[in-house]
Amino acid sequence: MTATFGQRLAGAVAARGPLCVGIDPHAPLLERWGLPDSADGLARFTDTVVDALAGTVAVLKPQLAFYERHGSRGLAVLEDAVGRARAAGALVLLDAKRGDIGSTMDAYADYLRPDHPLAVDALTVSPYLGPGSLQPAVDTARQHGGGLFVLARTSNPDAGTLQHAVVRGPGASERSVAQVVVDTVRGWNTPGWVVGDPLPDLGAVRDQASRFGPTTGSFGVVVGATLRELDVDLTGLGGPVLAPGLGAQGGSPADLRRLFGRDGAVVPTVSRDVLGAGPDPAALRAAAARWAGELAA
Numbered sequence: 001m002t003a004t005f006g007q008r009l010a011g012a013v014a015a016r017g018p019l020c021v022g023i024d025p026h027a028p029l030l031e032r033w034g035l036p037d038s039a040d041g042l043a044r045f046t047d048t049v050v051d052a053l054a055g056t057v058a059v060l061k062p063q064l065a066f067y068e069r070h071g072s073r074g075l076a077v078l079e080d081a082v083g084r085a086r087a088a089g090a091l092v093l094l095d096a097k098r099g100d101i102g103s104t105m106d107a108y109a110d111y112l113r114p115d116h117p118l119a120v121d122a123l124t125v126s127p128y129l130g131p132g133s134l135q136p137a138v139d140t141a142r143q144h145g146g147g148l149f150v151l152a153r154t155s156n157p158d159a160g161t162l163q164h165a166v167v168r169g170p171g172a173s174e175r176s177v178a179q180v181v182v183d184t185v186r187g188w189n190t191p192g193w194v195v196g197d198p199l200p201d202l203g204a205v206r207d208q209a210s211r212f213g214p215t216t217g218s219f220g221v222v223v224g225a226t227l228r229e230l231d232v233d234l235t236g237l238g239g240p241v242l243a244p245g246l247g248a249q250g251g252s253p254a255d256l257r258r259l260f261g262r263d264g265a266v267v268p269t270v271s272r273d274v275l276g277a278g279p280d281p282a283a284l285r286a287a288a289a290r291w292a293g294e295l296a297a
């Protein structure tokens, strides 16, 4: 049995540190690199980033939107890059933010199958259709050793408008939408739990040194580094937290420490603030190393 995504992530973080670099080839960024906003420009940008960083960072996170906007030639660029990034030892998290009814979700989850042309280690998913709609992706991830990161408290300024909405549960219990997402992911990291079951008991976890519990689960949440305060309870999550919003969106390593302390498997992710250092590969590596150093400080 191949290692699970959670185990591979823990290994990569131990060897390379926790930094994830997002590959977001915005048109203005291509222009700043002296490249055309075309599939050829996209290929040169992506190849440069992968060649510079796939041998050193734990996770690369290509943003699918920037490849889809170039049609089939854009997807061909990404297919090639994903294969080379994984061969160089980086885990690839495809930022697709997919979410749909179960039968369609099953098809999106195919990105986690090894025979998919764009096979990746993990996928970002949106829980807006209800946590149960994501179950096919959970099943595929379990079957093939893949991972999921579910949007819980995103980094954009008005995210709380929906994510803070209160959901009434059995009895008089109330939880925010974001907390329902976190609790569902906690359940997925607990063997045998399915949506609809009572939540796993937290009694034992609360006594452990790490608030998040064991962190080698394959199911994670997205919580932005831009939050004013951590307004979801991550106790016993049992999996990783992807923390976007650093650099260009205003978040800093100090914000990460303020929000998450040193607990758990937090994977900070940076796109523009690293990519803006290109196209010189040495400058890209230096920008990633600077973030890695600041995160470790």
Ligand SMILES: O=C(O)c1cc(=O)[nH]c(=O)n1[C@@H]1O[C@H](COP(=O)(O)O)[C@@H](O)[C@H]1O
Pocket (backbone or CB within 6 Å): 022, 024, 063, 095, 124, 153, 154, 155, 156, 222, 223, 224, 244, 245, 246, 247, 248, 249, 269, 270, 271, 272, 273
């Ligand atoms: O899932 C994500 O990665 C994500 C979630 C979130 O809450 N906020 C967020 O910015 N992201 C993604 O992270 C990247 C952020 O890019 P930078 O702001 O340039 O570092 C983009 O690809 C976003 O789509």
